[in-house]
Amino acid sequence: MSAGLERPQVVAHVQQPLSYTPFDCKWVPRSARLLCLGSAPRGTGVIQVYELRGARVELLREIEKAKPIKCGTFGATSLQQRYLATGDFGGNLNIWNLEAPEIPVYSVKGHKEIINSIDGVGGLGIGEGAPELVTGSRDGTVKVWDLRQKDMPVANMEPVQGESKRDCWTVAFGNAYNREERVVCAGYDNGDIKLFDLKTMSLRWETNIKNGVCSVEFDRKDVNMNKLVATSLEGKFHVFDMRTQHPTKGFASVSEKVQKSTIWQVRHLPQNRDVFMTSGGAGSLHLWKYEYPAQRLKKDSEGAEMGVAGSVSLLQNVTLSTQPISSLDWSPDKKGLCVCGAFDQTLRVLIVTKLNKV
Template identity: 80%
Template sequence: MSTPLEKPQIISHIQKGLNYTVFDSKWIPCSAKFVCMGNFARGTGVIQIYEVQHGEVQLIKEIEKAKPFKCGTFGATSLQQRHLATGDFGGNLNIWNLEAPEIPVYSVKAHTEIVNTIDGVGGLGIGDGAPEIVTGSRDGTVKVWDPRQRDTPVANMEPIEGEAKRDCWTVAFGNACNDQDRCICAGYDNGDIKLFDLRNMSVRWETNIKNGVCCVEFDRKDINMNKLVATSLEGKFHVFDMRTQHPTKGFASVSEKAHKSTVWQARHLPQNRDIFMTAGGAGSLHLWKYEYPAQRSKKDADEIEMGVAGSASLLQNVTLSTQPIASLDWSPDKQGLCVCSAFDQTVRVLIVTKLNRV
């Protein structure tokens, strides 16, 4: 790219001030609508549905519930139903039909404390196998739920006996490329990252990145594990090459100092898994591209295969807010369209240009 004009540009298309603290925002698949979730000052939870119309956002529906909402996902629903699964401050996992949100279509007391993080797979045509939801909580546990098998988790990853209880901040599904294999990655407040193999119900790999893990995401959920991005409190992110696991060294990785403050989110572009955006505590967004090495694996001194890390290059960055950008979600349908929300009580619809040229 020779001139700045050829670079992708991050354009703030629409801004909307909100009268509540917003924790998460998600595009509704196959629509020009998105949801925002959070809590009112009076302590109740709120879900708002907005639609993008003629360069503005229109409030379509507002839903108020007893407990504040912390996180949500459409990952375990069908494109026909488009039900929203939410985690709240009371430790509850609920699934809502947004057309008729009076009572949840599924509800379970998932954790004893706040549900910090949620992810889904097996819905939206993404990932083989059953529709499943994973939740992570301040109570230190990570649980997997199949909404068809009512009230008990299909997997429960608790701290090992004698381990200190850690706050789980982030979870992500991956490796859902057939009916049997499925992995979960979880990140904790002490910098631990754990990869759970759901087929064997075991910890397949763990590492520590020295600082609290704010976000983990696989570049795709429905392929053999390829790359994992993990972001942390002190402004760094790490990209792990998940194709080759060495018995002692684990997965090869590259780290970048991305922001001057906490990196709250990393989200891969649905149309290109090598491009991702990070969202920072100082209100900035950074757009990155991962470059693969010439060879992704090599043999060590003992002739055992080990991974080779690539590099991440910064394509563009922009500062949108004075407050942390806590959530970011790409539109699955329109390349370059995304929604983000920040603690300045503002939701923004962004357009990222020229993504087909990088």
């Protein structure tokens, strides 16, 4: 068999037309169910719950809310509850029991403007420490929420006095490998990437990738920081080796120019953190593999330790839509099962084959 036939294939298993604009999609943990979140034509919010049944999805429930819903996560909930946390266009952070979704179980006016991104940690058995949510908003702030403390964030990262307000497009938790350590990474419209250390409540590192940062994700949240991928408005992504921070040069990185259009999201395969998928503005998906260098560490001329970046190889790419694929989520339970939402108003369930051979 030729090497080409051994490559993973990305197969569109189900294509479900939608009557609204989808902004996010998520697998419900430990189930065959998936969610789609978005904005209805009349300006209200939509949460749809589907169940995968063979070669089709069945709509189980549609929930309408006052404001369009931009983002969601299950990351701060337990497997028993499986509560969904959402951020909406009104700056509201809500948590929903999908079995009784009429009234949120937790609600706070989190931001002055739209919540662009949300992430959770400490739930689902992933990551040590308290279950927390982080939200990033157009108002320029990044806030961390402990659900046991009503109404007030436990951390609020905002521009220092005199610094211009930047639109925060993406946030992600990482480094939650024990009860003390935890970081938040945030990406902004001007290309800034900032790493906040929640243990010391300080800015640990910052860099700029020159174009708006659309998505950031650690390869795993519950280990010592290992790798971080950041995608940009101009079709490029960067993989940072987060194991070693140089005093002046920061973290080593490798970048890859994929296409001319925006790379909207990056998602690591839960069962293999060195494999990740990026979704593009041209309706494309690219599947990547990170290869570590022979040595991840070297010393500069003054004896300071610095990281060594590896390389990335393209495993497969496919074009599924004429419009941007704006959201993407791997199933945490079934290896190779994936869901994505695109601005052609279609929800797609994908099967990625041969991942055991990667």
